[in-house]
Structures are given as C-alpha cells and as structure tokens.
Amino acid sequence: MGSDDGFIEIVDVTKAFGPADRRVFALGGVTATIRRGEFFTLLGPSGCGKTTLLRLIAGFELPTSGEIRLDGQEIGHLPPFRRPVNTVFQNYALFPHMTVAENIGFGLEMLDKPRAEIASTVARMLALVKMSDLAGRRTDQLSGGQQQRVALARALAPQPKVLLLDEPLSALDLKLRKEMQVELKRIQHETGITFIFVTHDQEEALTMSDRIAVMEKGHILQIGSPTEIYNAPAARFVADFIGDINFIEGEVVSCGDGRAEVRLPSGPLLSAHAGQPVSGRVTLAIRPEKIGLRAAGDGTAQLSGRITNLVYFGSGTNVHVDAGIGADIVARTTTPGVAIGDRVGLDLPFADLSVLAE
Amino acid sequence: MAERKGRPFNLKSQPGFTQIAWACVVFLYAPILVLIAFSFNENRSVVRWTEFSFDWYVSAFQNDGIRNAAIVSLKVATSATLIATTFATMAALATTRTAPFRGQGLAFGIINQPLMVPEIVTAVVTLSFFALVKQVTGLTGIGYLILAHTVFCIPFAYMPIRARLEDMNLTLEQAAADLYATPFRVFRRVTLPLMAPGILAGAMLAFVVSLDDVIITLMISGPGETTLPIYIFGQIRRGITPEINAVSTVLLGVSVLLVSSFFLIGRKKA
Structure with a gap:
C-alpha cells in the first residue's frame, strides 16, 4: 500500500453511461497500476475510454464499479475538490475574469493558503513555465501556447500528487507542439510529480512516456514502456496502432x-x-x-x-x-x-x- | 473561360429597398420625435409649435399626481425586478447546470408562460385570484401589484441569464472544482462573476417591462397605487397636454438608456 510500485491503483473499474435499459460501457473493467513520479500515457483512438478514465481519476465522473486508490487511499468516490489531483484541460479552461497570476493562484487560494505563500508559489510557477513577464495579463490576451503554459502552471501550483493532462497539446500547431512536448518532460522532471497524459497521437506517446497503456473500446490492451509497446506489441490492435x-x-x-x-x-x-x-x-x-x-x-x-x-x-x-x-x-x-x-x-x-x- | 457577371443576391440592390427602409424608419420614429419636440413647446397645444421652453418639464415635476405615480412606478419596478431576477437566476441555473431531468421542457414552458398567454388573460385571472386571496386573508397593499409584476418579469429576466449560462463553458466550473473549490465557492468565484452581465441585462429588461406595463397594472392596482403609465392613461382621456409629452419623454429616455445598456452589457463576451 502506497509503495512506489503502486502509487495509483485502478482496480477493475467500469463506467457505464445512459439509462439502465440502454447502458453503454465507456470502460469495461480496467485495471492498471501507475508508479510514483512516472510519466504515464493513456493512448488510444477517440472513443476508446481514455478520457473517461482520466475524468474518473479527476472525479468529474464516478465509477460504476471498481476502485481507484491513490497512495493507498480509496478516492474513487470523492468529489473533485477533495482529491489531491489537478487537471490540465484540453481547451485549457482558464478563468476569463482573472489575470494570469490570479488563475495560477486560484487552487492555493481555495486551499486557504496564506497570501505570502500564494504569491511566492505563483512567482515560482510563472518562472517554471517562463511566463513571469505576463503575470498581470488577462487570459484572453494570450496566444494558444501561452494559455497552455498558464493552464499547466495553474494545475501544478497546488503541488498535486498527480497531474492529469487531457490531450493538452492537440490545439497547438506542430512546431509548438514539439516544443511543448520537450517542455512538459522538463517540467515533469523538475517537479517530480506523477503525470497521467491522455493522447491519441502515438508518436507523442512514444516520445514522452515512461510507460504507455494502449486502450481500445474501453479496455487496456497492453501496458509497457515505449520500447516494449513498439517492439513487442501484445495484440494486433497495439501493433497496428503504433507505427x-x-x-x-x-x-x-x-x-x-x-x-x-x-x-x-x-x-x-x-x-x-x-x-x-x-x-x-x-x-x-x-x-x-x-x-x-x-x-x-x-x-x-x-x-x-x-x-x-x-x-x-x-x-x-x-x-x-x-x-x-x-x-x-x-x-x-x-x-x-x-x-x-x-x-x-x-x-x-x-x-x-x-x-x-x- | 467565359466571363460571367455572377453577382450574389443582394437585398440592397432590389428595387424599392431604400424607399421601404426609410418609410419604416419614418413611421416608427416620426411620432416619437413629434412627441419629444412638443414636450419642449411653449404653449398648451401639442399640434402647433410656438417657442422652445422647459416649462412642461417643470410643471410635470411639480405636479403631485405625476410625482406620486413616478414614486409608485419606481417602487414597484425595483421590487419586482429584484425578486424576479433572483428567481430567474435560480431557474436559469437549474435548467442549464443540472443533468437533463424529466419535465425539463415543461419547466421551461412554465417559466416562459407569461410570454405566451395574452396579457389581458393573465390580468383577469390575476385579478380574480387576488380578490379571492384578499377575501380569505384580509391582507391589502402594494404587495399584490409587486407580485403580479414579478410574475411577468421573470421570463424577461430569465432569457438573457440563460443565454449567458449556455454560452459559458462548463469546464470552467469543473476546473474550479478540480482546484479545490467547494460547490459554493465554485458558484461565488466562477459561475456568479461570469454570469453577472447576464443577470444585470436580465434585471434591466425586467425593470423596463415593469415600468411600462399597463394592462395588468390597470386591473390589479388599488387606490394610491397609480403607476406612471396608468396616470398618463388617465390624463389622456381628459385631453393631451405637453405635460404628458414631457413625462413620456423622460420615461422613453429611461427605457432607451436601460435597453441600450442591456445590449452593450450582453455583447461583452463570456
């Protein structure tokens, strides 16, 4: 329990949507173990259940059955605001009525941290994502790449145990995406926080991940390092999807x-x-x-x-x-x-x- | 390649377009301009211009009947607006921020009912219902008028608030919850500030609608509860004086001001 080997344990989790007579299973019995400090990627085509799994870990959805444990504690049924987990949303979801600094400080403010601590953490986060000179800007005056950095800083500021990233790079153009891939790896390395990253881009998954879970139709087909997934695909779908x-x-x-x-x-x-x-x-x-x-x-x-x-x-x-x-x-x-x-x-x-x- | 003069259809190039457009503008605004102009007329006539003066504004302001009616109007409109906007905000939240529920369409219909039912029907129904309530409880007062105004103000306040909420990205609230905000703090720090322009717009619309109402007010208002439109209505039967023009111009000014701010505030993007 809570060892480095089993930091996040997802145990036989299912998620069904729709009324009882017309249930659709977005996840049909998923089991996975994520290690402390690793860059873990959920990879699969759209509709494979990877985003649903991420939302279950974040708490935006509750599992139909199964358990989600974080550091030994069952979190599967806690509301999002009680989970030491933060999310970087696909569309960033920055608060339009707040400045960059206010956005980044929001989580700490909600945790009722003292003002001085908030200010220093915000400054550190701004430096981490190289946005220090834009602290007072409104978020609608930022470019896509800058919004991406603010979203990242905002999610990292409360120092979550796990950072969830829901296809955060998909809205960026190719060059910026490559840059941000390197940035994300650097930031993950510097902060040592466990990242769970959702993507449908196999190349992105191979470049960035410590381990990858390949998903199809609500199931995990294979979990392994990028080399394992690439060189020894366990299923035809995995082999075909990657490379x-x-x-x-x-x-x-x-x-x-x-x-x-x-x-x-x-x-x-x-x-x-x-x-x-x-x-x-x-x-x-x-x-x-x-x-x-x-x-x-x-x-x-x-x-x-x-x-x-x-x-x-x-x-x-x-x-x-x-x-x-x-x-x-x-x-x-x-x-x-x-x-x-x-x-x-x-x-x-x-x-x-x-x-x-x- | 053959040259073709394929110009897309343009309404402006249709024969008579300009003339019709101008005719519409004139028919809509000429009477209003005439009304405003004669409110500054020096003599008693509303058809024959003599000289510019503010006399009618001064006399309207000094007229106790007008003053009292204006006070009643403001009292009723303000109270009805506050209550209606509160209910409309709650209704808008309930119809946009919850999972689809059974009877949602019905709820929507009920909220907007005052817009569909002819006002005279609502007026008669409200009158007889209030008569019954008065008989049973023995309560009297301006509360009945405020209540009646509140009811028909709700859909006007509801619509801009709902539109604003529908434009608002749900993930913003999820993001706040993800960042440790409890549901109440999500509402206070994210939902409410972002929907505020919608609430303000809804309130202004409700205020104008309440301020201008005649039919329901005519039926419901008791002694000493004469609103400005009812006063004007009563005076006109005794002949129009430029004093009425002056009052109408002020009323018009307030409405125009509120409605244009409604559009300006509503245009501010989410």
Missing part, C-alpha cells in the same frame, strides 16, 4: 521455449518468438525496419519476392515486396539500390518477429 507493421498469417507447426515454428500457406517456415504457447492459425508481426533486404541470388533468405513499389519518405525508403503471402511485405531501408521489378530476399530475424495474441 507501421507487417502482418503475416500462418499455421503453428511446433512451439516450445518461447519459440514457434510457423508454416506460411505459401510454403516457407518461419521462426518467431512467442510469449506464451500457441497453436493453430496465428498472426506474426514485424516492423518494416527490422526486415533485412538482400539480393535474391544467394537463395538463403527466408522469403523472396519481386519489388512492386518504392516509397521514398526522406529518411528512408519503403520497399514493397510481393512475397506470395497475400499482402505486400514492406521493408524499410536507407540504402535502396534496387528498382521496381527486381527480385529480392527478405530476412525476418527471430527476435523481431513476434506471434500476436489475438
């Missing part, structure tokens, strides 16, 4: 010691790593950049085929190969030296070829 990936269908011939031999319908036998024993029809997954490309001549490649398309995207080229398995296999290379119509061999390293649990 580019090839799927190869086949039949398990043998399986043991985390190694599965899979026969493709077209004949070749591939070795893939399997987290758990598998049998029957399975899907294998491999990232384009993990596939080795070689001249067809030597005949030792696991798969071979003819190049159907070359797609150049600046830092590399995607080589589309028809290897007779249905869909084209995409391999990524920085040194193509091949042309459409060439025959090539494809190496699919055992370590990078994984069997997906459906």
